[in-house]
Amino acid sequence: MKRTLSAFAASGLIQVLGFFTGVVTARVLGPEARGELASIMSVTLLGALIFSLSVNEATVYRAARAQDRLELTRVITASAALSVGLALAAILAVAFWQRWLLPSALWLPAAVFLAIIPLNYLAQLCVAFAQTQLGAGQWTLLRITPPIVVAGAATAFLGSGLQLSPIAFLLAYLVANVAVVTLGVTMFNRQRYILALPSWDDLRSLAWFGSRVHTSTVLLSSRDHIDRIIITIMLSSASLGQYVAAGSLASLLLLFGHTADLIMFPAIARALDQDQARQRFCEFTRASLLLIVVGAVTLAAASERLTLTLFGPSFTDAASIAPLMIAAAAVIAFKTVLASGLKARNAPMRIAVIEAVTLAIILFLTPALVSQFGAYGAAAGAVGAQSISLIFLVYAVRHQFSCSLQELLVVQIGDLRKLRAYLARRDDA
Template identity: 30%
Template structure:
């Protein structure tokens, strides 16, 4: 078990995670501008609806297996062959089941209201098994604290996508169908790479599926996944509602407004990737408290530092980057940036709860947040349109982070304000090079 002096806290893990997030952000910005300007609001909305549902189902279909594998490998200190084979078998079973379920859901949801998105969405159902497999094996890599390899996998999927999209644009062949094909190609490459890194040739031993271990992984995963599903839905339910009830150009505008969110949201995701294996690998309760304060404080300070200038410049940035056709997205983006500060903190706190063996606490918080978001969407979307959808996101995010802070306070026996209030000393500690 990792000691306090050896804990792989900050500079290497956080540096790799945040560097990958910045790179992903830059690539996504270029990709988003390219698609928005080439497709226009209507086709941009068609594309968003086509990829939104399979992507959501791919995340849901993991059933928390990636987090369970990360936790198990971090606790074991190594990847044992039985864990490799059992996780692979569990991922295959889940992929098959959710592929069938996904086809039924996509047809039921898109056929009545968004028929132009139905064909591309059916093609993109391949995202479901690819996501389950790649995320599961990436979880093993993260559990071993192989930060560079893990974050290289995160970057690979967008790194493959951008040059292919640019080539299609230069060839005059960029369309909803070809974009979906490129997305699938990038996910295939990422899935192969994840399997290869986590499962080197000749290193996995004899095939062995341990049913008891599978039940253990599913038990942890399902408890953890309550938060994963709800968190993903919380960040997408506004877009799902817009795709189901408003015209395609409305969704295209809303997606552009939400694109600025990724700047802040990736901070919490990046810190959370490091927080889970770091806290899980130490049994020192006092050290866990210190780490929790460090990680959450760092997340909040960095997210606020990014979100404030973006909120001020949002209308100007959107018109400059995406074009005047999306001018309405500026004020919507400002509201969503308020929500993203809360969402970012939630991702880190959720990772901390998982690391101390309390995945269900995070799940309950996200369920409450999802209920609050759904109620707010139902009340505000018909009256206020896209502005109402954005305000609903703020309501849901505030509900979730409040509950999570209370649960982490009880789990670590630390006042909630110490976790929630960014303190310079804690942030500096998070960024220190680990002592040897």
């Protein structure tokens, strides 16, 4: 229970700090430089994601199943060796990719940011080790360190009053990952493990497991970068800066989905039979839908004033884009709720297939809309792609849980009360 609460608190804090950093970054840099920063980060991080082979998830799996300390150290050293090898390949590929996608003025800061690839791989390895072998507090500390460091740097930049370029924020992200690696290595050394060289079987086992889950991981995570890369290619950096600012405001809604996932996943996974799982899933889904709709309507109604107040008067276009981005975020949050039920009933591949459909729609729809309507078209494409994939996801959960649309979507008076009662019973337990 302590680990679940720590995960919940950490996820909430990470979301809030991410929003705060987005606001401060926009105010410090302005629309054009904010767009340049987003371009560099999306191009680099998407490449890093593709080459990562989900080694961190494979490490969690293998470390959790290790029979003794010697096997555990072999898993850790094998993961580190594999991460370094993949990082070298990623750096070469992403460096070429940067030259192709980014304007020449951004090549130097983008080259500096390539250092994020090995640092991020090793930071994820440290978090994976802590997740399975250390206490909830140490795991949470490693998870929240990067957003705290970046938010602190952004605050210092804002307080300095200096006219800064994107490279200052890129360096902050590098420092944040260095901090995680340093903390992780220190925690590992305090456990007094004796390092052991990995065998070929250790490397092969990690690569094989990682490759099996990697496709779904890429599909789920790449949506945050694809639309930004399309705007990078087709529009100005200032347009991307406006789009990113609107997305930062809309990201507040994602906290509803992540929170519901943390509650629903264990609750449905622990269900004794299909009927109990179905009942819990429908009740939690309806309660989550109510909260998401209320949050979305409230945020959309205040979006123009919030955008101009938080990001500044130079983000007037972001204020008009924000309602569309809020609609897309509301759909994503509700999709997260539905996907939690499928994961809990051991049907993750259905999610991967649906996200593949989402990505295909984005790749087809977004360029066409951007060419006609600019950043507004990208926002409209996000709403359309996520809404279409939501239809497929609703069909999947109806088939999985044998429930009707009314049971899923028509909110009942007692749904929030039942959710509160369930959480109270979990707290007592």
